[in-house]
Amino acid sequence: MEVEISRRRFLQGSVALSIVATSSTFGGTKPQDNTHMPANAYGITKTSTGGIEIPTLCEVCVNKCALLARVEKGVVTKLDPNPLFPKSKNMLCPRGNAGIQALYDPDRLKYPLIRSGEKGSGKFRRASWAEVNTYLQEKIVTILDEEKDNRSSFLFCAGEGMAEHTFKTFYQLFGSSNWLNHASLCLQTVVSAYGVTLGAYPFADLQNAQYVIMAGANRAEAIVTPDSTELFKKTQGRGAKLVYIDPRFTNTAAKADMWLPIKPGTDLAFVLALTYVVIQEKMYNLAYVETYFSDFEAYEEHILSHEYTPEWAENITGISAKQIREIAREFMLYAPKAIYYPGRRSTFSQSDFQLRRAMALFQALSGGIDTKGGLIFGKNLPLAEHEVSSPIYAQAKSRAIARKKNVKKGESGYEDCAIISGGGSWIGWRNRFLEGKMPYPVRGAFVYKHNPVLNMPNSAKSIEMLKKMDLVVVIDTMPSDTAMYADVILPECTYLERTDPVVSFAGAEPSIAQRNKVVDPMFESKPVREILNDLSHMISKPLFDVTKKYDEDVQAAIEESSEEEVYADFDISKAFEHSQEEANQAAVAKYAGAYETLCTKGVFYPEMERRFKAINANEFQYYPENEKAYSVQNGKPKTASGKIECKLSTMAEQGVDAMPTWHEAFAFSVPEGKFRLITGRHAQFTQSGTANNAMLRDLMDENYLWINASVAKKMKIRFGDTVEVSGKVGKTRLKAYPTEKIGHEVVFFVHGFGSESSALTLAYRQGANDNALIEDIIEPVYGSSIMHETNVEIKKV
């Protein structure tokens, strides 16, 4: 068969890089005169002791708070909040303060390492960058040659971070179609549910809200800026009423006006009952519903005909019908300055997507959308993106795990969930791999800033997956549990040692912020951009030679033009030809003076000099009140239809309920003698990433099992006793904390402990790993991992 070949064939569109094509674009803007910044404006300043303060951004968690790093004689001696950033509002949490310990952690990855013992033995030998890149070149070329240039023979996975996109660019140009990230382990369901219902995952204007329902989001411990900073200055009779719903009495409960312990996984029934009350009593915002709702009548009929009454919900949730009625009425009374807080993080139960949909619809019924004190879309300061063409590899197979029409459950490549998101379903993918249900061999994995062994349910399976891979490359700053199963470890420098891609932060007070390098990388660590630049220079041409061998399109194209010309499209290294600094400069070129301001002050937004003002030593004005973007489209939803979507007919075709519906299977029940295990965050730790931080360990060095005090008494378990917790997929041991702050059928321990990596000398075997116990149950819509449906047994040791 003759196919007409054109070189255009290889170009499958482009990858946004946020870099410029030529350096001539640089230097075109005149630095803005910043001499009129108020005296209290922070930025690069000399300290009285001869040190210097450099503005940068934290990366101990997802928030990216702005900070000033004090450097004295080349050593970072203190991290302080940078007051200029509207998102973090002059604060730095305990983890942000302890970031210095990440930089100076004696256990950090210092040199490239190549495995020298059995996989998982933790035995590695030090190698030079040149040696490790040569090693990788040989291994990758061999695998791709054996797999006939199927680039999808490699999996790429990443944790959250400002350089995640840089790593993703490498994946795209490498040509694989197997990409997995943290989304299905985190906020996929909530982001998607609000996305399809309101058209965006909104911000909560907690600064102006007067009534807040917070369920499944522990903002005093799982800190999110600016939410945590704003809300807790106002609760308990000081401006906002906080109704907090959680099976546990957390620090957020301690700051709430009302705490309602709910049976785990039954929040959907609670929200449906709230909705029933406001529909039945016609308390919703009629004007908003008439203008912006699509299929309201269907939803009304759905809620009423199913009789989602408060009395019905009382039995399911454990929250009294009287309280449900009161909360529904109060919410509508305070609306539109009332918020049902969307939350973030993990998927709790199989109903999670529908729960978030019901929450979004309930909020919309109040009219509290795109308005001050409600859920808002905010404004964004767009950055210029540069694109690089990415080639098509004819031999590269499509994503291994996908929902395909002809593929049935149990067949090769089948997917458990209804919809495939960009980040994929991590546990779905992993489990198919282990079941041998891949349509082709996936033999290697690049793992960036990601810890699959500890970050997703059923640790044993993640370990098995890594063991079965021929080549696991881990890029990280710490020798994590996952790094222990690597074949090659590439040491990334910490966030204080690198400049990262500039980021625009949307919201009522939008801004742009930049992570500036504070000190040079220690040891032989490098920013991921440099790691990938060096590696791509090493592998790009040899990999093209593999492509040339198997790809007939490429062979024909070379005949038509020249090898050199065709290779130009396949050169992976072109994505990294500019420095991060150059890329950032180009990304913000349209804002006069922005780049200079970002380098000297860390934060930029238009007319900052006029808008920014100190209110007192603690608080600052970023935008004058009348210039804040509370409302950007007069309440109109951001969906394609411009309406609030009550009914999702297209999703129904995928077997997803078109409207939030309660099913009997969602009910909470625990067999006699067992407990429901729930997990969560802690203000002093960020998942497993901070487990080895000496300063944070000084606050809490292990996790404890929360168990109801009366139950513990019956079981003769006292504080500090070691207990064994066992479930279907594993068991672990930790110390007990009997308390009244949790119900009789539920136990809890905080996530992020129980590391089995002996290279983490402080964290090694301290406390317990929740994911050793949590079953890998897949959420049906997006394939997220369900965190709160595992039952366990408790035994005193």
Add this chain to the structure above:
Amino acid sequence: MAKYAMILNYKNCINCKACEVACKEENGIELGAKAHRIWVGTYEIEGKYPFLSIPSSTFYPSQCQHCANAPCEEVCPTHATYYDKNGVVQIDAQKCILCSYCMVACPYDARYVDTRTMSVDKCNFCSDTRLARGLKTTACQATCPTKVRIFGDMEDPNSEVSHILRTKEHFTLKAGIGTEPRLFYIK
């Protein structure tokens, strides 16, 4: 010359311990010890699940109260504890003989032993660190996510602390014992 004081909007406290870490990082506080310069006081919650008392779990950020009439200063046999010119209760580690009278005398349990210097240590309002650098805030104030603390000079009528003391109801800890703390809690 100043009269330094601190106001605590303690109802804002979420017990995240950012203040404790900032203090340790700024002042080089010894790790591994149970006691240190600042802490958040908590109590065992009252009630039986699910009927729990929210006020019983209020968080009380605390530290040396910098008493104007400090029992620790009174009992110190070597004058290691003294008032500096700004009214801050200071310790001269060189003079300290670790007799621990001050630890017993302090009604606020604010003192602890630093095993490196073998002296009794406590909060000094970041005098030798931040204030010496010319900064106007203590480490705990600057970092606090919910802005619990406000530090300043109560001698200066235009200072924020003076303004708050004039306009907001406040109390001091163990007011009845006559120590005259310079830490004020907003009601």
